[in-house]
Amino acid sequence: MIRQNHLLPILFTLVLLAIPILASSGDRNPTFxxxxxxxxxxxxxxxxxxxxxxxxxxGWTCKENCxxxxxxxxxxxxxxxxRNHQFYGKWAFYRLGPFQEPFSxxxxxxxxxxxxxxxxxxxxxxxxxxxxxxxxxxxxxxQMNTWIWSSVFHARxxxxxxxxxxxxxxxxISFTLLYSLIRVFHLRTPIxxxxxxxxxxxxxxxxxxxxxxxxxxxxxxxxxxxYHTKFNLILAAVHNILWISWxxxxxxxxxxxxxxxxxxxYPKPYPPNDPKTTEPKPSEHNTPLxxxxxTTLAMSxxxxxxxxxxxxxxxxxxxxxxxxxxxxxxxHFMITDAIELEGSLLSASGRGGTYxxxxxxxxxxxxxxxxxxRGENEPPAPRTPNFAQLAASGRLGNxxxxxxxxxxxxxx
Numbered sequence: 001m002i003r004q005n006h007l008l009p010i011l012f013t014l015v016l017l018a019i020p021i022l023a024s025s026g027d028r029n030p031t032f033x034x035x036x037x038x039x040x041x042x043x044x045x046x047x048x049x050x051x052x053x054x055x056x057x058x059g060w061t062c063k064e065n066c067x068x069x070x071x072x073x074x075x076x077x078x079x080x081x082x083r084n085h086q087f088y089g090k091w092a093f094y095r096l097g098p099f100q101e102p103f104s105x106x107x108x109x110x111x112x113x114x115x116x117x118x119x120x121x122x123x124x125x126x127x128x129x130x131x132x133x134x135x136x137x138x139x140x141x142x143q144m145n146t147w148i149w150s151s152v153f154h155a156r157x158x159x160x161x162x163x164x165x166x167x168x169x170x171x172x173i174s175f176t177l178l179y180s181l182i183r184v185f186h187l188r189t190p191i192x193x194x195x196x197x198x199x200x201x202x203x204x205x206x207x208x209x210x211x212x213x214x215x216x217x218x219x220x221x222x223x224x225x226x227y228h229t230k231f232n233l234i235l236a237a238v239h240n241i242l243w244i245s246w247x248x249x250x251x252x253x254x255x256x257x258x259x260x261x262x263x264x265x266y267p268k269p270y271p272p273n274d275p276k277t278t279e280p281k282p283s284e285h286n287t288p289l290x291x292x293x294x295t296t297l298a299m300s301x302x303x304x305x306x307x308x309x310x311x312x313x314x315x316x317x318x319x320x321x322x323x324x325x326x327x328x329x330x331x332h333f334m335i336t337d338a339i340e341l342e343g344s345l346l347s348a349s350g351r352g353g354t355y356x357x358x359x360x361x362x363x364x365x366x367x368x369x370x371x372x373x374r375g376e377n378e379p380p381a382p383r384t385p386n387f388a389q390l391a392a393s394g395r396l397g398n399x400x401x402x403x404x405x406x407x408x409x410x411x412x
Contacts, residue, residue, distance in 0.1 A: 024090075026085030043065075050062070057098065058155075060098060072094075074092075075092045090157065091307055091308050093311055093312065099154075101157075104316060105151050105155055107320035107321045107323075108151040111324055114327045115144045117328075118140055118330075122136050122331070122335055126335060129190075131189055132188065132342075135182060136334055136338065139179055142171055143327075148168075149168040150320070159220045163215070167215070173235045173239070177235050177238055180243055183246075183337070184243075189341065211231055214227075243292050249268070254266035270340065283336070284332075287333040288333065291330060294326060298322035298326065301315040
């Protein structure tokens, strides 16, 4: 039981904790509150005409409409040189009909579109037999789902749309992390699968499920923003470190580790080739490093928030604008990488028909032929070009993988 003399300090502490979440400098201002009360008394009484139907259709109430009008009235009267204020955690944006943040909606739709186009390119360029294809398809759908709910949230900010937006963003971050683990450590390749694929995937899934369970334990209207942000930053940091290391492995030697009598090295991006000595290097070997740095730079818009220009474009919407070209570049890399990895593995296996051994020279001459392992009358196996062949051909961006992959034994 809580004693009565302890109740007041506890309630005072809870109020202090709730202030950053439930209120902002604008809505705490007496002038705004006076406007809000006057608007509600004048326009929100039962005998008054209702707000326009297009607002009611999207869930707007008379009180919310008064907050919108008073927020803009308050902002209109801010003297030049004084800072703008947020109201209930939001800047004063001009609506487009019932939609609260039209520019952010437009950028979210743009991100949805480039992911959809990435999915089209993936299905056109990467063969169905490539084991990375389905993972990339799943990633495309996860990201498109995220941008759908981002559009909904920016159109109509409610506790439920906020949760759906944040949960979807976490799904995208966690799935991109999972894909980076799969790709960097070869848990799944175009022609084989590791026994560690399911345990790693399940672990990521349980971590995210636990995160969602914790968030749902908070009442509607309350949200642990600080904890949620830190959780996603940790996932994103691991993802970034993996791809930076992947790119640097083409330039820097990574230390070897011995554990239980086995020697472990940083996984080679295109096994079994040594990334530091293979020539020509894959055309995209520096792309993840550059994209991670550009993404980190673009996130500065989230850290250095500012009042919306013309009450339309704010820092958050510019962050969404930056992710459009970054997403295009990521899809180009991941599709090309899936093709090049398949070519490298088939070439190394000696079962991919006529092939070129990586590092055999910049002229791209053949150093091996599948006819040495096949009978002369046996039909040739389909061939997927590796990155040495693709680089030598000068047609890397338009390369298309041919027929089915040969069946290889599953590695232990």
